Amino acid sequence: MSPRRSALVPLLCVVLTLPGLTGCNARPPSQPAASTPAEPEAMPSSTSPAAQDTPTTDPAVDLSGRTIAIDPGHNGGNASHPNKIARPVPDGRGGTKACNTTGTATDTDYPETDFNWGVAQKLERELEDAGAEVVMSRDDNTGVGPCVDERGTFADDADLMVSIHANGSESATPKGFHVIVAEPGSSEAVEDDSNRLADAMSKALADQFTPNSAYGKNAISRRPDLAGLNNASVPAVIVECGEMRNPDEAETMESKSGQQKYAEALMQGIVDWY
Numbered sequence: 001m002s003p004r005r006s007a008l009v010p011l012l013c014v015v016l017t018l019p020g021l022t023g024c025n026a027r028p029p030s031q032p033a034a035s036t037p038a039e040p041e042a043m044p045s046s047t048s049p050a051a052q053d054t055p056t057t058d059p060a061v062d063l064s065g066r067t068i069a070i071d072p073g074h075n076g077g078n079a080s081h082p083n084k085i086a087r088p089v090p091d092g093r094g095g096t097k098a099c100n101t102t103g104t105a106t107d108t109d110y111p112e113t114d115f116n117w118g119v120a121q122k123l124e125r126e127l128e129d130a131g132a133e134v135v136m137s138r139d140d141n142t143g144v145g146p147c148v149d150e151r152g153t154f155a156d157d158a159d160l161m162v163s164i165h166a167n168g169s170e171s172a173t174p175k176g177f178h179v180i181v182a183e184p185g186s187s188e189a190v191e192d193d194s195n196r197l198a199d200a201m202s203k204a205l206a207d208q209f210t211p212n213s214a215y216g217k218n219a220i221s222r223r224p225d226l227a228g229l230n231n232a233s234v235p236a237v238i239v240e241c242g243e244m245r246n247p248d249e250a251e252t253m254e255s256k257s258g259q260q261k262y263a264e265a266l267m268q269g270i271v272d273w274y
């Protein structure tokens with residue numbers, strides 16, 4: 001599958017954030033968008049009250065010239081093709097790992113891949129509204145793969161990569177997000193920038209969600225065994241947004257409004273990283 005990519009944009013820009021504006025919806029709906037630098041035709045004109053259709057451009061955030069890679073974990077067709085996703089691929093550390101997995105689900109069988117895809121689409125829109133170029137690891141939620149090695153390398157020229165997942169624990173008790181970063185990274189510079197990205201993501205998510213410190217200080221887990229991160233040549237993190245078997249978090253993750261909240265938190269983490 002070839003990555004989707006919008007038109008190239010100039011490389012120089014300045015990221016501006018106004019004090020007190022912490023989300024991407026900080027502009028009140030009644031405020032005119034005339035001062036918004038982004039082209040208005042990029043925003044769908046919709047009369048739907050649904051949260052995902054509300055224009056979300058924040059004039060305080062300008063990501064023009066920035067390229068962000070988003071990897072929505074797993075894929076909707078993985079479960080129907082066990083042999084394809086079981087085939088070994090390079091793990092980025094000289095070994096091999098299964099191409100992909102099916103992901104987890106809530107107790108009501110809402111699949112992780114649907115949640116990941118929903119948040120990724122909303123984050124893509126937030127980023128594009130702010131002028132960024134977005135590269136996605138997959139184009140839909142019905143295919144198979146791509147394999148974990150491609151998920152690390154699909155956007156070698158991006159500034160950073162965010163892989164979106166949700167966790168599935170045995171018990172329904174664990175709650176909260178955690179962020180995973182490769183240790184060691186593919187280079188010292190990538191490792192440093194990935195650690196900064198993990199810090200930014202953890203702080204932004206903690207404004208609205210519960211950090212699960214069982215995975216490490218500030219809910220950041222450093223692991224050598226995740227092929228997507230090991231194969232990444234750009235700063236990269238996996239965000240496990242929450243626990244799908246926790247009933248409270250499952251309810252949030254299954255809702256469009258909950259997915260929008262996750263997307264806005266990830267957006268804030270990206271802006272803070274820059």
Ligand SMILES: [Zn+2]
Pocket residue numbers: 073074103104112165166
């Ligand atoms: Zn996952």
